[in-house]
Amino acid sequence: MARRIIEGSRAVAEAVALCKPQVVAAYPITPQTHIVHELAQLVADGNLKLEFVNVESEHSAASVVLGASATGVRVFTSSSSQGLVLMAEVLFNIAGMRLPVVLACVNRAVSAPLSIWTDHQDSMVVRDAGILQFYSENAQEAADLTYLAYRVAEDHRVLLPAMVCLDGYVISHAWEVVDMPEADQVDAYLPPFQPRYRLDPTHPVSMGMYAEPDKYLEARYMVQRAMERSIGIIQDASNDFERVFGRPCPGLxxxxxxxxxxxxxxxxxxxxxxxxxxxxxxxxxxxxxxxxxxxxxxxxxxxxxxxxxxxxxxxxxxxxxxxxxxxxxxxxxxxxxxxxxxxxxxxxxxxxxxxxxxxxxxxxxxxxxxxxxxxxxxxxxxxxxxxxxxxx
Amino acid sequence: MLEKKVSPRLEMSHLFASGHSACSGCGEALAARLVLWAAGPDVIATSATGCLEVFSSNYPNSAWEVPWIHSLFENSAAIASGVEAALRVTGKLDQVRVIAQAGDGGTADIGLQALSGMLERGHDVLFVCYDNEAYMNTGVQRSGLTPLGAHTGTSPSGQTSSGNPNLKKDMPQIALAHRIPYVATASVGYPFDLEKKVKKALSIRGPKYMQIFSNCPLGWRHDPSETITLAKLAVETGLFPLYEYEDGQLVSARRIASKKPVEDYLRPQGRYGHLFAQESGVEMVARIQAQADVNIERYGLMAKKE
Missing domain, CATH: 3.40.50.920 (Rossmann fold)
Structure with missing residues (x-):
């Protein structure tokens, strides 16, 4: 554990890196960009091994991590504002397909009028999508909720995407004292991703199928049940957090x-x-x-x-x-x-x-x-x- | 007991199983089956929303004997990019090939941006466009690949209209502009040519683009038994030339033995019926013939073999 003065975006990027995602896809939008800059630099410097996919839109950012998650690897993306709204179609899809994608939303107002500054309108656009949403108070919490988000999202009793929200600038661009854990602590807290299903020619499965009216209702109900179950799992993950890292992360x-x-x-x-x-x-x-x-x-x-x-x-x-x-x-x-x-x-x-x-x-x-x-x-x-x- | 003897080649065709709910004579179902037949079992396939996805994956039934994923209308190429990235990072890209599939709308209209991104980034994916020349799943509306003069729900013929007023977008040239190693057109009318091209494409590393002529008897309003005949006529008139580009060079173009007038291809299809019922149709047929002639010239379809 090391207490350092770092930018909020840097704290989130390092937290993501400690979770060892294998595919990251992102598209530039203010104020989210610092997170992916940091991740890209970690990859460029050889300090992080993953596929960094520079996509041509947020829609494709979410789609790339959807495809990679379905193929069985841990993934990350992030966005803000218009970018998140453009992602919205895919985010509903990711949730319905029960893929534990983790993303950061650096909260920013939605146009018009154009504003690059913070509020919660963007993440609220997708509040009904079936995504776990965690709102952080400061850089420490944004980083801590990242470990927790992966753990809860990938739990086989949940299997839903999770979004860590942090206020643009106020958290993303401010420098704070942040406790960054050691890699083995995160490893002890977050087990390797074990997909329940994945795209694999040795065991072919079909994903993202069409549902008639006699089945759609049940599929949505099952997401709702997973959401309800996740409350207890967030509590457990919060309790475990304190045990492993020696400081609290309240979770709910x-x-x-x-x-x-x-x-x-x-x-x-x-x-x-x-x-x-x-x-x-x-x-x-x-x-x-x-x-x-x-x-x-x-x-x-x-x-x-x-x-x-x-x-x-x-x-x-x-x-x-x-x-x-x-x-x-x-x-x-x-x-x-x-x-x-x-x-x-x-x-x-x-x-x-x-x-x-x-x-x-x-x-x-x-x-x-x-x-x-x-x-x-x-x-x-x-x-x-x-x-x-x-x-x- | 009757034992059916099936050659291994034909058995492979069951990677896209029968029992799906495509219309009789559906070119897209046939094309998808041929693509998997050629590709073999070690593939992961993605599909855009559309007819192929709906008629093959009505839960809990699936026609796909290979791992398959459908997400949305416009993102088949981006999903395939993610699948490929995951295979690459886990060291499996040597054993598994990735095929992205979409109809003409999912390729050339709403899916064009995601496709361009996939091609430009160099993902090791074969993108297959099943070109049935309109939005068929939503009930026949024009797309960027609807040909000149075709009647659709949103490019209807009428007192002041001879059908679709625009030229079919030259999608293979757009793909080619990304400087990718392989671009080809194929047709359900020529299954062995299609097979050969899929196999060649999958032997090449990097992004590949194939556009397959896939009739829609319902939308084109022709008899389902005419699918293959009309697919061949589209080639023999010059309207849908079959060619291959490798590393930007035209390396093959299927020659036309005896050139057929476009009218032979247009007349049996209800979508062109207005051209033969209204006076202005004559001019439109002439414009379509001119398009065929441009293709014949451009790709050397009538040239003597050297």
């Missing part, structure tokens, strides 16, 4: 100062760090405020999340994405957990930080202030007042 979620909290914020990604500071400040003035950082968004760990939030009387959900015409995706799902429960709660949902707008302590304070006044629904925070926003 992290509770921050939630003991006796009557108001709890729910957030994902790097804004959880800012929210923790807000919690500390409010605790100093005697307010019973806590934070639930959700790490695993898919599968949505509803039961455990409900248990964790159950004692609170006020929940404040911070979404870095919006389902235009409805609310933020996380807000909708958290609120629905409390519907029909005997004790009514105020569940306020907010949209903030889109397209790289800074999520500052004062923006989060504003959310808490508004939530205290009464339940808010999909309220946008930090809107400019100098523009006519009613203009079509």
């Amino acid at each position: 979620m992290e509770e921050y100062r939630m003991e006796d909290a009557d108001t709890v914020m729910v957030a994902m990604g790097s804004m959880a760090s800012t929210a923790k500071m807000v919690v500390d400040q409010h605790r100093e003035s005697g307010e019973k405020l806590g934070l639930l950082k959700l790490i695993t968004y898919r599968p949505f760990p509803e039961k455990l999340l409900y248990q964790a939030l159950e004692p609170a009387s006020r929940v404040v959900v911070l979404d870095k994405a919006v389902s235009l015409g409805a609310q933020g995706p996380l807000g909708t799902e958290v609120r629905s957990m409390f519907l029909g429960q005997p004790r009514p709660r105020s569940v306020s949902t907010f949209i903030l930080g889109l397209g790289g707008r800074d999520v500052t302590e004062s923006v989060i304070d504003d959310a808490l202030r508004k939530a205290r006044r009464g339940q808010q629904t999909g309220e946008f925070l930090d809107l400019r007042s100098d523009l006519d926003l009613e203009e079509v």
Whole structure:
């Protein structure tokens, strides 16, 4: 174990290298590029042996790793924003074919307007695809979730793709102190990839077949069951993580100062760090405020999340994405957990930080202030007042 | 008990098994069977979405006796690239050959980008385009490889239209522009020529491109029993020349013994019926004949053997 000051992208790239994928395919898009630069350089310097396939689009990046995974090797790709949206068709396919592809999503807003800055809109586009989604708070967690992602995705009780999300720039381009493990620690944590089926002329199989209406429903149900099973497997992988690496990787979620909290914020990604500071400040003035950082968004760990939030009387959900015409995706799902429960709660949902707008302590304070006044629904925070926003 | 004696060559044809649900007279099914017959069992095949994929892989039935994978419409070449990369990194590329398959839309339209990437990167894959000259699986719409004058659902003939107004995209030349070692055309009308070309292609390392003329009796509206006759006529008129390029050089072109007028090929097909029912058809037939003549000149199809 070595604590080093490195860029977030470098941490993820080294974590991927320690997992020893054999085929990596990638296409350039900001802010994801640093990860594949690092991997390409490791290969060029002879420090990593794998096939690096420079594809002509993200659609082909995902397709190449699909084909390689089906042939029985561990794979990696990564993308952001438009690239991830272009990949979306293939990602649904990878999940339905039960291939444990691991990819990094360096979160970035989706055009238009064109924005290279961070929010969670891109990964939300594929939240229904059948991909495990882990949202990281910092570079350390992004690297740690990479080992965990491979382990859970390749588990024969799961066999689904997994996506490690890290906020563009805030995590991908920031330099932090990161604990990078030794190769033998990762080897002890992550067994070699054992495909359940693979393309092999000595045992021919057909993959990606056509399903009539009497079979499709069952195939989708089986993905749903695998998603549900994976919750326990993520927990096990998290427990094992601490045993092997000697430090925690919570996996599903992290509770921050939630003991006796009557108001709890729910957030994902790097804004959880800012929210923790807000919690500390409010605790100093005697307010019973806590934070639930959700790490695993898919599968949505509803039961455990409900248990964790159950004692609170006020929940404040911070979404870095919006389902235009409805609310933020996380807000909708958290609120629905409390519907029909005997004790009514105020569940306020907010949209903030889109397209790289800074999520500052004062923006989060504003959310808490508004939530205290009464339940808010999909309220946008930090809107400019100098523009006519009613203009079509 | 009756013992059937089957030659080993014919047994190999069962790598693409019978019992699939292709239409009678389907050129694509025949072509796929011939490709596997020539390739033998040590291959991994990919397929684009389309007729071939649907009629061969209705779960839990599969016609594929070799490992086979279908993903999407446009990514057969990219899937094959990934398969090849995995075989390369695990040291198996000496024992296993990779064949990517797609129809004309999956090759020359929606799949062109992925194919170009595969060719440019130098993957050791044989890409086979089963060219039935339109989107047949969705019910006959024009593609970039639909020939001039053909009626399809989206290039219909009518008062102001003589069918598809565009020339068939010259896909083999696009493949050739990637400076790959082998490019060939073949036809279900000439199975031994097709076999020879698949075998040669698979003996060459690097990306290979083959375009196989594969009738669709349903979409072209001809009698299913006419598949082979019409496939031969397409060659004998000069409309679908059979040739090979190795390392950028034209090394073979199937000569035409006696040139047939394009009308002989067009008339039995319902997709060209309007050309013989409307006045403007005469001009269109002349343009199609001109296309055939260009091919004959360009590939030296009538030239005397030296």
